[in-house]
Amino acid sequence: MSETKKFLYVNRKAPYGTIYALESLEVVLIGAAFEQDVSLAFLDDGVFQLTKDQKTDAIGVKNFSPTFRALGDFEVTKLYVEQESLDERGLTQSDLQEITYEDEDDDWAEKPSIHIVSRSQMAGIMADQDVVLSF
C-alpha cells in the first residue's frame, strides 16, 4: 500500500486556444486510477474552461466541457474556482456549468463539486499540497 498524497491540478488557460486544458483533463482522468487525494484549481483564464453553453461544432474540435461533469464518478469531487478570476472576466458562478457528485458517505446525496474561493484561500490550497501539476 502506498500512502495517499494530495495532488492539485492547476488550470490557468482558456479551453480551445491551446491544448493545455484538454491535456489537464486527460491527466486528471488517468491520475484518478491511482486513488490519490485530488483537487482541481481554476484561476486566471482557467475559469473559462467551466463556462456553460460551449459549442465547438463549427471549429471542428471536441467539446470536452461535459467531461467535467463525469469527474465525480472518478472520485474527483473538489473543483476550486477563484472568485477574483471570475470577477476580472465579468463572470459569476451562474455562468459556470453545474457540476455535482454523489457522496457515498452520505447516502449518495448529490453535492456540488465547485467551490468558489478567494485568491488568498486559493494560495492556501496551493500551499497545502504534496504535488502540484500545472497546465
Add this chain to the structure above:
Amino acid sequence: MSTLHTVNKSPFATGSLLSCLNHCSDGDAVLMIEDGVYGALAGTRISDEVQASTKQVSLYVLSPDAQARGLDKARYLKEINGVDYDGFVDLVAEHSRTQAWL
C-alpha cells in the same frame, strides 16, 4: 513547508508572474527562468509590484537564461539574486514542492 514557484514567460506577454506573486505564501521562493527572466528588470511597468513582493517572497533569476538574453546583473532589481543550475537544484531541494506557472 514552503513552495518554489517557477515562471518561464515574460511578464510583458502574460500575467503569469503577477498571478504567481499574488498566490505566494510568506516564505515561498520564485525563480524566473527562460523568458521569465525579464521579470527581474528594474525600471519596468511591473517592477514596483515585483519589488514589493520581496517583503514576503525570495526572488531568483536563472543566470544562464539572463546572460543569454544580455541582461546584466546590474539591471535586475537589487532584491533579486542570480542562481546557476546547481542553485536551481538547491532551491528545489530546499522547498516542499515546486509549482510551475506556465
